[in-house]
Amino acid sequence: MSLNVFKESNEAIEALAKVFVEKAKTAIAQNNKFSVALSGGSSPKKLYDVLANNYAEAIDWTKVYFFFGDERYVAHDHADSNYLLAKNGLFDALPINENQIFKVDTSLDPASAALEYQRSICAFFDNKTSFDLIILGLGDDAHTASIFPNTALIWIDEELVKEVYLEDKKVYRISFTAPLINQAKEIAFLTFGANKADAIKAVLEGEKDVEQYPAQLIKPVNGNLSWFVDEAAVSKLEKK
Numbered sequence: 687m688s689l690n691v692f693k694e695s696n697e698a699i700e701a702l703a704k705v706f707v708e709k710a711k712t713a714i715a716q717n718n719k720f721s722v723a724l725s726g727g728s729s730p731k732k733l734y735d736v737l738a739n740n741y742a743e744a745i746d747w748t749k750v751y752f753f754f755g756d757e758r759y760v761a762h763d764h765a766d767s768n769y770l771l772a773k774n775g776l777f778d779a780l781p782i783n784e785n786q787i788f789k790v791d792t793s794l795d796p797a798s799a800a801l802e803y804q805r806s807i808c809a810f811f812d813n814k815t816s817f818d819l820i821i822l823g824l825g826d827d828a829h830t831a832s833i834f835p836n837t838a839l840i841w842i843d844e845e846l847v848k849e850v851y852l853e854d855k856k857v858y859r860i861s862f863t864a865p866l867i868n869q870a871k872e873i874a875f876l877t878f879g880a881n882k883a884d885a886i887k888a889v890l891e892g893e894k895d896v897e898q899y900p901a902q903l904i905k906p907v908n909g910n911l912s913w914f915v916d917e918a919a920v921s922k923l924e925k926k
């Protein structure tokens with residue numbers, strides 16, 4: 687595990703953008719394609735801007751295949767949609783075709799949407815599922831993707847994608863499970879801001895308690911795990 691700490695969040699985002707581009711170049715050179723799963727929430731917005739504005743010519747974007755580590759169970763044009771954020775920031779700004787974008791079909795019921803997304807992932811990878819890069823965020827409560835504290839999703843070990851109902855928010859989400867995430871070649875957390883300091887401390891230095899801190903589940907089987915954070919986010923860590 688590598689912890690990359692930057693003074694400002696913008697520097698952490700720039701560094702992750704460089705890793706994205708490096709991994710894409712390597713994967714495209716080796717396999718003629720690059721598979722990446724994007725995170726949800728607000729943190730990736732600036733990353734999309736940096737990739738679209740500074741790296742438009744750096745890689746062959748027609749060979750990049752996009753997935754979503756989690757998605758809100760809303761229509762694709764809903765303001766909460768993770769797909770919509772990526773569409774506005776990235777897909778519309780770069781030469782990316784519809785067939786390169788794997789979005790969750792939220793017109794299906796939640797369980798069918800999860801099953802169908804799993805099916806399309808397995809088909810893309812010909813059942814040997816291993817993303818070149820999975821980008822994750824971290825919630826203030828130490829959730830990642832939509833693996834929230836005290837939810838059944840924490841204990842899933844068979845399925846790759848699963849629906850989850852969040853009782854407090856009264857919403858469904860569709861999420862990658864930890865076993866799927868942990869198969870990735872590269873996993874990168876992008877997390878910044880003082881409001882993440884307790885969660886990062888619990889995940890990296892707290893006692894093992896995946897029920898409370900689901901991001902502790904993220905341990906790549908054969909790949910690499912790295913964190914891109916700002917100083918504020920790690921201000922409570924003992925070892926930096």
Ligand SMILES: O=C1O[C@H](COP(=O)(O)O)[C@@H](O)[C@H](O)[C@H]1O
Nearest residue numbers: 725726727728729823824825831
């Ligand atoms: O709900 C979510 O939150 C986390 C963190 O989001 P952020 O807004 O603090 O960036 C995110 O990683 C996850 O994908 C998302 O659905």
